[in-house]
Amino acid sequence: MQNEALLEQVQEIFRDVLDDEEIVLQETSTAEDVEGWDSLTHIQLIVAIEKHFKIKFTSKEILSWKNVGELVDCLAAKLA
Amino acid sequence: MRSFQELKRLAKRACGEYPQARMALLGDSATQLLATALKGEGMARGLALDLFEAEYNQVERQVLDPTSELYGFDADFTVIYQSSHKLLEKFSLADAGTRASLAEERLDFVRTLCRSLKGRIIYYNYPEIGDGVFGSYQNKVESSFIYQVRKLNLGLMDLSREYPNLFICDLSELQAKLGRDFCFDSSVYVSTEMLLSLDALPYVASRTLDIVCAIRGSFKKCLILDLDNTLWGGVVGDDGWENIQVGHGLGIGKAFSEFQQWIKKLKERGIILCICSKNDEDKAREPFEKNPEMVLRLDDFAVFVANWDNKADNIRTIKEILNIGYDSMVFLDDNPFERNIVRENIPDICVPELPEDPGDYLEYLYGLNLFETASYSSADKDRTAQYQAEARRVSSARAFTDEKAFLKSLGMVSEVSGFNGFNIPRVAQLSQRSNQFNLRTVRYTEDQVRALGADSRHQCFAFTLADRFGDNGLICVVILEKQDAGTLFIDTWLMSCRVLKRGMENFTLNTLAGFARENGFKRIVGEYIPTAKNGMVADHYLRLGFTPVPDAPGRLFVLDVDAFSPLDCYIETKQTPYAE
16 A cells, blocks of 8 residues: 555544544654644554554554654555 | 543533542553543443542552642542552562562552542452463462462452442453453553553443442342343244253253353342243243243242233333332343334333353353442342332232232231330331321330330230231331220321231221220220321321311321221231230
């Protein structure tokens, strides 16, 4: 799957978990750009993504991403 | 089970008119999401939790410092989550010599907790983490972690028996059911310090609120059961009582036997059992009467409804008989169609979505924790028996169109006695408590009752009432004052409202008149003193054939003993001398 398509699905998950239909994600988006994305909702987002794609991130991976793009890259690698 | 996401949305909702409860949450790990889950689960049950969340890892400080925010908050419920994970860390850091006293040390702290906190404490017990250091040999080693955890959990049970304000939330059992890998998510822990997975949170919140609701008086009292393919395999109307699947023969029978064993345990705990089945009644009863493999018997059920009517209507009938709320009832039926009809018509009743395979019924129901309770005593069993007796009486009355025939069928027996060492406490209790069926509402203490019983100027009567459904015990008291050679004055006539409409009043008067006649009295005088609560007996003496005394109409009434002929009644006297 293309990263763009993945980004779109990740965006859906963000909208659902954060209860905000207006969220628009870019590869460069960080927690500072998205309202409601904090350390607590972060893990909820991760778990929701894991469930949706039926994959599991390692703790190290979760701590390593600097923006949404890196998250999606990591996801794409797992799905490849 | 609701997802955490759903609970989160519920937690944000305005609580409107919901009743409130104050809850404090203290943990040795991150508890913010648990707090959200608890709030959401509260909302789902119509309870608005005013939640105080202590800061991270402040259990000891909050409890041991009497000036802490915890004491300022004054919670109705204090939830304490000290985790196995942190306990293991503590254990690992301790020197080998002190590991064997870990459980004792923690129990000491819980004891302090129980002594210090007002309100109820809900303490999460410790799910097991096998650290693999000793293998199964850990069972022989007091200083192994598992040894300490199990000792701790047992110690918590003992403490909760000792301290009525301590309630254990059985996280250990929950993890045994859900699995450790489901309950703990290492990446969630590493990135948030949270020890419960997002998927486990709703279960933990639900088990916590089960306890809160039970303490607040909301719990299940009654289990209504379908028969065919629910209590046994097969259809009794087609297969016959001897061919239904139950018992430890071949096939699926043992699943139903074990299911019945579980239901029997619930009954023994005080849950009222009822049947609601689409069947001919005689066919439906046959397995209980004739099939030796059946664990449940007819006398386990308070109400047995088997007919071809709509099940929602039948459950309404059951509700009327038992006089309890729909929200305290559980309905189990294998048929999704019947379940939906009941759910749609009676929204408050709990209708679990039974799995298709009867072999799965029990594990599924175990997981729902439907029968949480906040109290248990061996007397619960007896109370149920009384409930059942009343239910059987009412349901039996329905079968009679003629009230007299019904009363006759009850086979009522009353024991009539004077006051004696055995019944004086109960007489005094009735005298203190009876408000409605009480003609003069004169209250007597135990000592006064004893004195009246021994006084030759008074004649005292205590009546019991039993019937084929059960014994109501002592339910009626009369004290006669011998005013002069010809006159008896009814100083006291009171009766428990449990036995209204059984003809007990007639029986009582027949007994009094019999005594008067045998002892040469000509008149019995009764007095009605109105109170705010005894309106139901304003016409009591008129109904029984007394004549108003002209000087005091509505208040004093007189009965001519010689002209009296015994009133209709269907109560037999169990003979015991009523003289002193």
